Amino acid sequence: MKLRMLVAAAALATAGSVMADSAVVKDGYEFHGNQLVPSGVRAEVGTTGYGGALVWTPNSKVDVVLGYNGGDISWSDDVSVDGTKYDAEMDNNVAYLNAQIRPWSNWFYMAAGVGYIDSKYDLKGRPGSDGEIKLDGKTFGADVGNVIGKLKYGNDIAPYAGIGFSPAINNRWGVFGEIGAYYTGNPEVTLYNTGSQDALDVNGTTTAAEALANQRKKLQNDDEYEWLPVAKLGLSFRF
Template identity: 35%
Template sequence: MKFIKLSAISAAILASTAALAAEPVIVVDEADAVVYEAEPVAVAYEAEPVAVAYQAEPAYAYNADAGIVRNTTGAVFGGTKTFFQTAVNPAAVSAEVGTLGYGANIAWAMNEKTELQAGWAGGDVADLFGGDFDADDVNYDVDADFSNPYLGVQYRPAANWFTMGAGIIVPDNDIDVTANADGDFFNLDGIQYNAAQTGNLEGSLEHRNKLAPYGTIGFRPNIGNNWGVFGEIGAAYMGKTDATVRAVDPDSVVNYTDRNGNQTATTAGQVAKIAEQELEDKDWLEWFPIVKLGATYRF
Protein backbone atom coordinates (compact mmCIF):
# COMPACT_ATOMS: atom_id res chain seq x y z
CA MET A 1 0.00 0.00 0.00
CA LYS A 2 2.87 2.40 0.83
CA PHE A 3 4.39 1.60 -2.57
CA ILE A 4 1.15 2.65 -4.30
CA LYS A 5 1.02 5.95 -2.37
CA LEU A 6 4.67 6.77 -3.16
CA SER A 7 4.09 6.01 -6.84
CA ALA A 8 1.06 8.35 -6.91
CA ILE A 9 3.00 11.21 -5.31
CA SER A 10 5.93 10.76 -7.74
CA ALA A 11 3.56 10.84 -10.72
CA ALA A 12 1.96 14.07 -9.52
CA ILE A 13 5.34 15.78 -9.02
CA LEU A 14 6.50 14.72 -12.50
CA ALA A 15 3.28 16.03 -14.04
CA SER A 16 3.72 19.40 -12.31
CA THR A 17 7.33 19.72 -13.49
CA ALA A 18 6.40 18.90 -17.10
CA ALA A 19 3.60 21.47 -17.08
CA LEU A 20 5.88 24.22 -15.78
CA ALA A 21 8.40 23.52 -18.58
CA ALA A 22 5.76 23.65 -21.31
CA GLU A 23 5.82 26.29 -24.01
CA PRO A 24 3.38 29.25 -23.80
CA VAL A 25 0.03 28.64 -25.45
CA ILE A 26 -1.00 30.98 -28.29
CA VAL A 27 -4.74 31.51 -28.74
CA VAL A 28 -5.91 33.28 -31.91
CA ASP A 29 -9.47 34.38 -32.54
CA GLU A 30 -11.02 36.70 -35.15
CA ALA A 31 -10.05 39.93 -33.36
CA ASP A 32 -7.08 39.32 -31.08
CA ALA A 33 -3.91 37.30 -30.79
CA VAL A 34 -3.09 36.44 -27.11
CA VAL A 35 -0.23 34.44 -25.60
CA TYR A 36 -0.95 32.61 -22.34
CA GLU A 37 1.74 31.33 -20.01
CA ALA A 38 0.87 28.49 -17.67
CA GLU A 39 1.27 29.01 -13.92
CA PRO A 40 0.51 26.40 -11.27
CA VAL A 41 -2.30 27.16 -8.81
CA ALA A 42 -2.49 24.23 -6.42
CA VAL A 43 -1.46 20.57 -6.11
CA ALA A 44 -3.18 18.18 -3.77
CA TYR A 45 -1.74 14.85 -2.63
CA GLU A 46 -3.92 12.07 -1.35
CA ALA A 47 -3.80 8.35 -1.41
CA GLU A 48 -4.67 8.55 -5.08
CA PRO A 49 -3.28 11.16 -7.60
CA VAL A 50 -5.57 14.12 -8.32
CA ALA A 51 -5.74 16.60 -11.17
CA VAL A 52 -3.31 19.57 -11.27
CA ALA A 53 -5.00 22.89 -12.07
CA TYR A 54 -3.37 25.78 -13.96
CA GLN A 55 -4.57 29.35 -14.41
CA ALA A 56 -3.65 31.17 -17.68
CA GLU A 57 -2.66 34.82 -17.69
CA PRO A 58 -2.04 36.87 -20.88
CA ALA A 59 1.62 37.74 -21.59
CA TYR A 60 0.75 40.39 -24.19
CA ALA A 61 -2.31 41.36 -26.24
CA TYR A 62 -2.95 43.19 -29.52
CA ASN A 63 -5.76 45.71 -29.53
CA ALA A 64 -7.30 45.56 -32.99
CA ASP A 65 -9.43 48.66 -32.39
CA ALA A 66 -6.45 50.87 -31.54
CA GLY A 67 -4.47 49.91 -34.64
CA ILE A 68 -1.25 49.83 -32.61
CA VAL A 69 1.25 47.07 -31.95
CA ARG A 70 2.02 47.84 -28.31
CA ASN A 71 4.50 45.00 -27.73
CA THR A 72 6.63 44.56 -30.83
CA THR A 73 8.79 41.78 -29.37
CA GLY A 74 5.73 39.81 -28.39
CA ALA A 75 4.19 40.39 -31.81
CA VAL A 76 7.28 39.05 -33.58
CA PHE A 77 7.38 35.84 -31.58
CA GLY A 78 3.63 35.54 -31.16
CA GLY A 79 2.82 35.49 -34.87
CA THR A 80 2.21 37.76 -37.85
CA LYS A 81 -1.48 38.46 -37.40
CA THR A 82 -0.83 41.65 -35.42
CA PHE A 83 1.04 43.22 -38.36
CA PHE A 84 -1.60 42.07 -40.81
CA GLN A 85 -4.34 43.59 -38.66
CA THR A 86 -2.42 46.87 -38.48
CA ALA A 87 -2.02 46.97 -42.29
CA VAL A 88 -5.68 46.34 -43.10
CA ASN A 89 -7.05 48.47 -40.26
CA PRO A 90 -5.80 52.06 -40.72
CA ALA A 91 -6.01 54.47 -37.81
CA ALA A 92 -7.53 57.33 -39.84
CA VAL A 93 -8.47 58.71 -43.26
CA SER A 94 -8.27 62.39 -44.17
CA ALA A 95 -9.36 64.78 -46.91
CA GLU A 96 -7.24 67.86 -47.65
CA VAL A 97 -6.91 70.95 -49.80
CA GLY A 98 -3.82 73.11 -50.17
CA THR A 99 -1.00 74.34 -52.35
CA LEU A 100 -0.14 70.77 -53.41
CA GLY A 101 -3.71 70.24 -54.58
CA TYR A 102 -6.89 68.54 -53.51
CA GLY A 103 -6.39 65.08 -52.06
CA ALA A 104 -6.65 62.48 -49.34
CA ASN A 105 -4.45 60.26 -47.21
CA ILE A 106 -4.56 57.13 -45.07
CA ALA A 107 -2.72 56.91 -41.75
CA TRP A 108 -1.53 53.94 -39.70
CA ALA A 109 -0.67 54.38 -36.01
CA MET A 110 2.77 53.07 -35.14
CA ASN A 111 2.37 54.05 -31.49
CA GLU A 112 0.53 56.66 -29.45
CA LYS A 113 2.62 59.54 -30.89
CA THR A 114 3.53 58.45 -34.41
CA GLU A 115 1.49 57.84 -37.56
CA LEU A 116 2.65 56.69 -40.98
CA GLN A 117 0.82 58.45 -43.85
CA ALA A 118 0.36 57.66 -47.52
CA GLY A 119 -1.55 60.12 -49.68
CA TRP A 120 -2.02 62.03 -52.92
CA ALA A 121 -2.76 65.67 -53.74
CA GLY A 122 -3.17 67.28 -57.14
CA GLY A 123 -5.40 68.93 -59.71
CA ASP A 124 -5.52 72.44 -61.13
CA VAL A 125 -4.43 74.52 -58.15
CA ALA A 126 -2.79 77.54 -59.82
CA ASP A 127 -5.46 79.87 -58.45
CA LEU A 128 -4.59 78.82 -54.90
CA PHE A 129 -1.28 80.70 -55.13
CA GLY A 130 -2.45 83.63 -57.30
CA GLY A 131 -2.49 82.19 -60.82
CA ASP A 132 0.47 84.28 -61.98
CA PHE A 133 4.01 85.33 -61.07
CA ASP A 134 6.73 87.74 -62.21
CA ALA A 135 10.11 86.80 -63.67
CA ASP A 136 12.11 90.02 -63.77
CA ASP A 137 9.91 92.45 -65.73
CA VAL A 138 7.62 89.88 -67.36
CA ASN A 139 4.39 88.65 -65.82
CA TYR A 140 3.31 85.07 -66.54
CA ASP A 141 -0.10 83.47 -66.24
CA VAL A 142 0.05 79.92 -64.85
CA ASP A 143 -2.03 76.88 -65.69
CA ALA A 144 -1.10 73.90 -63.50
CA ASP A 145 -2.06 70.23 -63.40
CA PHE A 146 -0.52 68.73 -60.27
CA SER A 147 0.01 65.13 -59.18
CA ASN A 148 1.83 64.71 -55.86
CA PRO A 149 1.83 61.24 -54.26
CA TYR A 150 3.56 61.31 -50.88
CA LEU A 151 4.67 59.12 -48.01
CA GLY A 152 5.37 60.66 -44.62
CA VAL A 153 5.31 60.50 -40.85
CA GLN A 154 3.25 62.62 -38.45
CA TYR A 155 4.73 62.93 -34.97
CA ARG A 156 3.11 64.40 -31.83
CA PRO A 157 6.11 65.26 -29.59
CA ALA A 158 3.92 66.22 -26.61
CA ALA A 159 1.16 63.67 -27.35
CA ASN A 160 -1.33 66.51 -27.94
CA TRP A 161 -2.70 68.47 -30.91
CA PHE A 162 0.72 69.87 -32.03
CA THR A 163 2.32 67.85 -34.87
CA MET A 164 5.55 67.70 -36.84
CA GLY A 165 5.62 66.05 -40.25
CA ALA A 166 8.30 64.87 -42.67
CA GLY A 167 8.40 62.71 -45.75
CA ILE A 168 8.93 62.38 -49.49
CA ILE A 169 6.81 63.67 -52.40
CA VAL A 170 7.01 62.13 -55.87
CA PRO A 171 6.07 65.21 -57.96
CA ASP A 172 4.62 64.93 -61.46
CA ASN A 173 3.42 68.49 -62.01
CA ASP A 174 2.60 70.09 -65.36
CA ILE A 175 3.09 73.87 -65.19
CA ASP A 176 2.23 75.88 -68.32
CA VAL A 177 3.00 79.60 -68.56
CA THR A 178 1.98 82.44 -70.90
CA ALA A 179 3.90 85.74 -70.99
CA ASN A 180 1.96 88.98 -70.67
CA ALA A 181 3.27 91.99 -72.55
CA ASP A 182 3.77 95.27 -70.69
CA GLY A 183 1.76 97.48 -72.97
CA ASP A 184 3.32 97.31 -76.44
CA PHE A 185 6.54 95.63 -75.34
CA PHE A 186 8.08 92.58 -73.67
CA ASN A 187 10.70 93.83 -71.20
CA LEU A 188 13.49 91.26 -71.18
CA ASP A 189 16.96 91.77 -69.72
CA GLY A 190 16.44 95.53 -69.74
CA ILE A 191 15.42 95.73 -73.39
CA GLN A 192 11.97 96.35 -74.86
CA TYR A 193 10.93 94.01 -77.68
CA ASN A 194 7.94 94.86 -79.85
CA ALA A 195 5.10 92.69 -78.54
CA ALA A 196 3.04 92.72 -81.74
CA GLN A 197 6.00 91.48 -83.80
CA THR A 198 6.99 88.92 -81.15
CA GLY A 199 3.53 87.39 -80.84
CA ASN A 200 2.53 85.09 -78.00
CA LEU A 201 5.24 83.60 -75.80
CA GLU A 202 4.16 80.33 -74.20
CA GLY A 203 6.08 77.70 -72.32
CA SER A 204 6.33 75.23 -69.48
CA LEU A 205 8.23 74.72 -66.25
CA GLU A 206 9.42 71.46 -64.70
CA HIS A 207 11.15 71.00 -61.36
CA ARG A 208 14.21 68.80 -61.54
CA ASN A 209 13.74 66.76 -58.36
CA LYS A 210 12.04 63.43 -58.92
CA LEU A 211 11.86 62.94 -55.15
CA ALA A 212 11.13 66.03 -53.05
CA PRO A 213 11.72 65.92 -49.27
CA TYR A 214 9.32 68.00 -47.19
CA GLY A 215 8.78 69.13 -43.62
CA THR A 216 5.76 70.66 -41.88
CA ILE A 217 4.41 71.73 -38.52
CA GLY A 218 0.74 71.82 -37.71
CA PHE A 219 -2.17 71.17 -35.41
CA ARG A 220 -4.62 68.23 -35.27
CA PRO A 221 -7.30 68.75 -32.62
CA ASN A 222 -10.16 66.29 -32.21
CA ILE A 223 -13.72 67.65 -32.37
CA GLY A 224 -15.50 64.46 -31.32
CA ASN A 225 -14.99 60.78 -30.69
CA ASN A 226 -14.05 60.11 -34.32
CA TRP A 227 -13.75 63.42 -36.13
CA GLY A 228 -10.90 65.92 -36.16
CA VAL A 229 -9.49 68.79 -38.21
CA PHE A 230 -5.94 69.73 -39.13
CA GLY A 231 -3.80 72.45 -40.62
CA GLU A 232 -0.17 72.34 -41.74
CA ILE A 233 2.46 74.74 -43.05
CA GLY A 234 5.90 73.90 -44.39
CA ALA A 235 7.86 73.49 -47.60
CA ALA A 236 9.06 70.87 -50.07
CA TYR A 237 12.38 71.14 -51.90
CA MET A 238 11.40 70.69 -55.56
CA GLY A 239 14.80 71.73 -56.92
CA LYS A 240 15.72 74.09 -59.72
CA THR A 241 13.48 74.48 -62.76
CA ASP A 242 13.91 73.64 -66.42
CA ALA A 243 12.01 76.10 -68.62
CA THR A 244 10.84 75.98 -72.21
CA VAL A 245 9.45 79.07 -73.99
CA ARG A 246 8.16 79.05 -77.54
CA ALA A 247 7.14 81.80 -79.97
CA VAL A 248 4.15 81.20 -82.21
CA ASP A 249 6.20 82.31 -85.24
CA PRO A 250 9.86 81.92 -84.29
CA ASP A 251 11.10 83.41 -87.60
CA SER A 252 9.11 86.64 -87.25
CA VAL A 253 11.32 89.76 -87.30
CA VAL A 254 11.23 91.78 -84.09
CA ASN A 255 12.55 95.35 -83.88
CA TYR A 256 14.09 96.76 -80.72
CA THR A 257 16.46 99.43 -79.44
CA ASP A 258 19.72 98.12 -77.99
CA ARG A 259 21.52 99.52 -74.94
CA ASN A 260 23.48 101.95 -77.09
CA GLY A 261 20.29 103.43 -78.50
CA ASN A 262 20.67 101.83 -81.91
CA GLN A 263 17.69 100.45 -83.78
CA THR A 264 18.22 96.78 -84.61
CA ALA A 265 16.27 93.57 -85.15
CA THR A 266 16.12 89.95 -84.05
CA THR A 267 13.63 87.09 -84.35
CA ALA A 268 10.74 86.05 -82.13
CA GLY A 269 12.54 82.77 -81.55
CA GLN A 270 15.52 84.63 -80.05
CA VAL A 271 13.20 86.68 -77.83
CA ALA A 272 11.67 83.42 -76.59
CA LYS A 273 15.17 82.10 -75.74
CA ILE A 274 15.88 85.21 -73.64
CA ALA A 275 12.56 84.76 -71.80
CA GLU A 276 13.37 81.08 -71.25
CA GLN A 277 16.71 81.92 -69.62
CA GLU A 278 15.07 84.46 -67.30
CA LEU A 279 12.52 81.84 -66.23
CA GLU A 280 15.24 79.33 -65.34
CA ASP A 281 17.18 81.99 -63.44
CA LYS A 282 14.01 82.75 -61.47
CA ASP A 283 13.89 79.16 -60.05
CA TRP A 284 10.17 79.61 -59.48
CA LEU A 285 9.04 77.77 -56.35
CA GLU A 286 12.33 75.91 -55.85
CA TRP A 287 11.20 75.67 -52.24
CA PHE A 288 7.54 74.90 -52.82
CA PRO A 289 5.33 76.23 -49.98
CA ILE A 290 3.02 73.71 -48.31
CA VAL A 291 -0.18 75.05 -46.80
CA LYS A 292 -3.05 72.65 -46.25
CA LEU A 293 -6.30 72.29 -44.32
CA GLY A 294 -8.40 69.17 -43.88
CA ALA A 295 -10.64 66.90 -41.87
CA THR A 296 -9.89 63.47 -40.37
CA TYR A 297 -12.04 60.50 -39.43
CA ARG A 298 -10.46 58.15 -36.89
CA PHE A 299 -11.52 54.54 -36.59
Protein backbone atom coordinates in the same frame (compact mmCIF):
# COMPACT_ATOMS: atom_id res chain seq x y z
CA MET B 1 -0.29 55.55 -61.95
CA LYS B 2 -0.21 57.34 -58.60
CA LEU B 3 -3.80 56.34 -57.79
CA ARG B 4 -2.88 52.72 -58.50
CA MET B 5 0.05 53.07 -56.13
CA LEU B 6 -2.25 54.24 -53.35
CA VAL B 7 -4.82 51.52 -54.00
CA ALA B 8 -2.07 48.89 -53.99
CA ALA B 9 -0.68 50.21 -50.72
CA ALA B 10 -4.11 50.13 -49.12
CA ALA B 11 -4.68 46.59 -50.39
CA LEU B 12 -1.36 45.42 -48.99
CA ALA B 13 -2.15 46.99 -45.64
CA THR B 14 -5.54 45.27 -45.51
CA ALA B 15 -4.12 41.91 -46.63
CA GLY B 16 -1.42 42.18 -44.01
CA SER B 17 -3.94 42.77 -41.27
CA VAL B 18 -5.90 39.66 -42.29
CA MET B 19 -2.81 37.46 -42.37
CA ALA B 20 -1.49 38.69 -39.05
CA ASP B 21 -4.30 37.22 -36.92
CA SER B 22 -2.02 36.69 -33.94
CA ALA B 23 0.67 38.68 -32.22
CA VAL B 24 4.23 38.22 -33.44
CA VAL B 25 6.95 38.60 -30.84
CA LYS B 26 10.47 39.21 -32.07
CA ASP B 27 13.48 40.73 -30.34
CA GLY B 28 11.37 41.84 -27.41
CA TYR B 29 8.93 43.87 -29.55
CA GLU B 30 5.31 42.81 -29.75
CA PHE B 31 3.67 43.47 -33.11
CA HIS B 32 -0.10 43.26 -33.63
CA GLY B 33 -1.69 42.71 -37.02
CA ASN B 34 -4.25 45.44 -36.42
CA GLN B 35 -1.40 47.97 -36.54
CA LEU B 36 -1.43 47.50 -40.32
CA VAL B 37 -5.04 48.69 -40.53
CA PRO B 38 -5.34 52.46 -41.17
CA SER B 39 -6.49 54.37 -38.11
CA GLY B 40 -8.11 57.12 -40.17
CA VAL B 41 -8.55 58.94 -43.46
CA ARG B 42 -8.45 62.56 -44.49
CA ALA B 43 -9.50 64.81 -47.37
CA GLU B 44 -7.34 67.79 -48.30
CA VAL B 45 -6.94 70.66 -50.74
CA GLY B 46 -4.07 73.07 -51.28
CA THR B 47 -1.31 74.33 -53.52
CA THR B 48 -0.47 70.82 -54.76
CA GLY B 49 -4.10 70.05 -55.69
CA TYR B 50 -6.82 68.12 -53.95
CA GLY B 51 -6.99 64.54 -52.76
CA GLY B 52 -6.85 62.38 -49.69
CA ALA B 53 -4.74 60.15 -47.51
CA LEU B 54 -4.69 57.07 -45.30
CA VAL B 55 -3.37 57.52 -41.76
CA TRP B 56 -1.73 55.01 -39.43
CA THR B 57 -1.08 55.86 -35.75
CA PRO B 58 1.56 53.61 -34.14
CA ASN B 59 1.46 55.70 -30.95
CA SER B 60 0.29 59.03 -29.57
CA LYS B 61 3.30 60.90 -30.94
CA VAL B 62 3.55 59.55 -34.49
CA ASP B 63 1.24 59.36 -37.51
CA VAL B 64 2.24 57.78 -40.83
CA VAL B 65 0.40 59.32 -43.79
CA LEU B 66 0.16 57.93 -47.34
CA GLY B 67 -1.62 60.34 -49.67
CA TYR B 68 -2.19 61.73 -53.13
CA ASN B 69 -2.88 65.26 -54.44
CA GLY B 70 -3.76 66.08 -58.03
CA GLY B 71 -5.91 68.13 -60.33
CA ASP B 72 -5.72 71.45 -62.14
CA ILE B 73 -5.44 74.65 -60.14
CA SER B 74 -5.05 78.03 -61.85
CA TRP B 75 -4.48 81.57 -60.71
CA SER B 76 -3.09 84.77 -62.21
CA ASP B 77 0.47 86.11 -62.00
CA ASP B 78 1.78 83.00 -60.32
CA VAL B 79 5.31 83.21 -61.71
CA SER B 80 7.16 86.52 -62.07
CA VAL B 81 10.67 86.86 -63.51
CA ASP B 82 12.33 90.24 -64.13
CA GLY B 83 8.99 91.98 -64.45
CA THR B 84 7.34 89.35 -66.68
CA LYS B 85 4.17 87.99 -65.11
CA TYR B 86 2.89 84.62 -66.23
CA ASP B 87 -0.51 83.10 -65.68
CA ALA B 88 0.07 79.52 -64.58
CA GLU B 89 -2.23 76.55 -65.11
CA MET B 90 -1.14 73.66 -62.93
CA ASP B 91 -1.43 69.94 -63.57
CA ASN B 92 -0.57 68.46 -60.19
CA ASN B 93 0.36 64.83 -59.56
CA VAL B 94 1.88 64.26 -56.13
CA ALA B 95 1.95 60.99 -54.18
CA TYR B 96 3.58 61.18 -50.76
CA LEU B 97 4.56 59.25 -47.65
CA ASN B 98 5.11 61.31 -44.49
CA ALA B 99 5.78 60.75 -40.83
CA GLN B 100 4.04 63.30 -38.61
CA ILE B 101 5.74 63.66 -35.24
CA ARG B 102 3.94 65.24 -32.27
CA PRO B 103 6.73 66.04 -29.78
CA TRP B 104 4.24 67.22 -27.13
CA SER B 105 1.37 64.85 -28.04
CA ASN B 106 -0.91 67.80 -28.86
CA TRP B 107 -2.27 69.54 -31.96
CA PHE B 108 1.13 70.65 -33.26
CA TYR B 109 3.18 68.31 -35.46
CA MET B 110 6.31 68.27 -37.62
CA ALA B 111 6.19 66.38 -40.91
CA ALA B 112 9.03 64.74 -42.83
CA GLY B 113 8.91 62.36 -45.77
CA VAL B 114 9.18 61.96 -49.52
CA GLY B 115 6.95 62.71 -52.47
CA TYR B 116 6.69 61.42 -56.03
CA ILE B 117 6.39 64.66 -58.02
CA ASP B 118 5.07 64.70 -61.58
CA SER B 119 3.67 68.25 -61.75
CA LYS B 120 3.63 70.46 -64.83
CA TYR B 121 2.79 74.14 -65.22
CA ASP B 122 1.59 75.82 -68.40
CA LEU B 123 2.76 79.46 -68.49
CA LYS B 124 1.29 82.32 -70.50
CA GLY B 125 2.41 85.94 -70.53
CA ARG B 126 0.56 88.66 -72.44
CA PRO B 127 1.31 92.29 -73.33
CA GLY B 128 -0.32 94.71 -70.90
CA SER B 129 -3.01 97.24 -71.66
CA ASP B 130 -0.28 99.59 -72.91
CA GLY B 131 0.76 96.99 -75.52
CA GLU B 132 4.12 96.34 -73.87
CA ILE B 133 5.61 93.27 -72.26
CA LYS B 134 8.81 92.83 -70.24
CA LEU B 135 11.19 90.00 -71.11
CA ASP B 136 14.42 89.52 -69.17
CA GLY B 137 13.96 92.99 -67.67
CA LYS B 138 13.66 94.66 -71.09
CA THR B 139 10.53 96.24 -72.58
CA PHE B 140 9.13 94.96 -75.87
CA GLY B 141 6.17 95.98 -78.00
CA ALA B 142 3.06 94.04 -78.93
CA ASP B 143 4.79 92.57 -82.03
CA VAL B 144 6.29 90.00 -79.65
CA GLY B 145 2.82 88.52 -79.15
CA ASN B 146 2.11 86.22 -76.23
CA VAL B 147 4.80 84.26 -74.42
CA ILE B 148 4.01 80.56 -73.97
CA GLY B 149 5.93 78.15 -71.80
CA LYS B 150 6.04 74.99 -69.72
CA LEU B 151 7.70 74.35 -66.38
CA LYS B 152 8.23 70.80 -65.12
CA TYR B 153 9.93 69.71 -61.93
CA GLY B 154 12.72 67.29 -62.77
CA ASN B 155 13.13 65.37 -59.49
CA ASP B 156 10.59 62.51 -59.45
CA ILE B 157 11.41 61.67 -55.82
CA ALA B 158 11.70 64.74 -53.57
CA PRO B 159 12.28 65.05 -49.81
CA TYR B 160 9.68 66.98 -47.82
CA ALA B 161 9.60 68.91 -44.54
CA GLY B 162 6.74 70.84 -42.98
CA ILE B 163 4.81 71.80 -39.87
CA GLY B 164 1.11 71.63 -39.12
CA PHE B 165 -1.70 71.62 -36.60
CA SER B 166 -4.62 69.20 -36.30
CA PRO B 167 -7.21 70.16 -33.67
CA ALA B 168 -9.97 67.65 -32.94
CA ILE B 169 -13.66 68.52 -33.31
CA ASN B 170 -14.69 65.41 -31.37
CA ASN B 171 -13.29 61.91 -30.83
CA ARG B 172 -13.79 61.04 -34.53
CA TRP B 173 -13.60 64.21 -36.60
CA GLY B 174 -10.86 66.81 -36.84
CA VAL B 175 -9.41 69.50 -39.08
CA PHE B 176 -5.82 70.20 -40.02
CA GLY B 177 -3.59 72.72 -41.75
CA GLU B 178 -0.04 72.26 -42.97
CA ILE B 179 2.71 74.25 -44.64
CA GLY B 180 6.00 72.92 -45.98
CA ALA B 181 8.04 72.39 -49.12
CA TYR B 182 9.46 69.68 -51.36
CA TYR B 183 13.06 70.04 -52.52
CA THR B 184 12.60 69.37 -56.22
CA GLY B 185 15.78 70.71 -57.76
CA ASN B 186 15.76 73.13 -60.68
CA PRO B 187 12.81 72.75 -63.08
CA GLU B 188 12.89 72.10 -66.80
CA VAL B 189 11.58 75.15 -68.69
CA THR B 190 10.58 75.94 -72.27
CA LEU B 191 9.59 79.44 -73.45
CA TYR B 192 8.64 80.85 -76.85
CA ASN B 193 6.70 83.81 -78.20
CA THR B 194 3.87 83.74 -80.73
CA GLY B 195 4.97 86.90 -82.53
CA SER B 196 8.25 87.93 -84.14
CA GLN B 197 11.33 86.32 -82.58
CA ASP B 198 13.49 89.05 -84.17
CA ALA B 199 11.47 91.86 -82.54
CA LEU B 200 13.82 94.25 -80.72
CA ASP B 201 13.26 95.81 -77.31
CA VAL B 202 12.47 99.54 -77.16
CA ASN B 203 16.21 100.33 -76.88
CA GLY B 204 17.00 98.24 -79.98
CA THR B 205 19.62 96.09 -78.22
CA THR B 206 18.08 92.62 -77.68
CA THR B 207 15.78 90.39 -79.72
CA ALA B 208 12.79 88.62 -78.22
CA ALA B 209 14.48 85.24 -78.84
CA GLU B 210 17.59 86.33 -76.90
CA ALA B 211 15.56 87.73 -74.03
CA LEU B 212 13.49 84.56 -73.74
CA ALA B 213 16.62 82.39 -73.77
CA ASN B 214 18.05 84.42 -70.88
CA GLN B 215 14.77 84.27 -68.99
CA ARG B 216 14.54 80.50 -69.43
CA LYS B 217 18.03 80.12 -67.94
CA LYS B 218 17.03 82.22 -64.94
CA LEU B 219 13.92 80.11 -64.32
CA GLN B 220 15.96 76.92 -64.58
CA ASN B 221 18.76 78.12 -62.29
CA ASP B 222 17.07 80.39 -59.74
CA ASP B 223 17.26 78.91 -56.24
CA GLU B 224 13.67 80.07 -55.64
CA TYR B 225 12.34 77.43 -58.01
CA GLU B 226 14.29 74.55 -56.45
CA TRP B 227 11.51 74.32 -53.85
CA LEU B 228 7.87 73.38 -54.40
CA PRO B 229 5.89 75.10 -51.63
CA VAL B 230 2.99 73.28 -49.96
CA ALA B 231 0.04 74.75 -48.09
CA LYS B 232 -3.03 72.61 -47.44
CA LEU B 233 -6.17 72.39 -45.33
CA GLY B 234 -8.33 69.38 -44.73
CA LEU B 235 -10.77 67.29 -42.73
CA SER B 236 -9.81 64.08 -40.95
CA PHE B 237 -11.79 61.10 -39.63
CA ARG B 238 -10.54 58.47 -37.19
CA PHE B 239 -12.03 55.00 -37.18
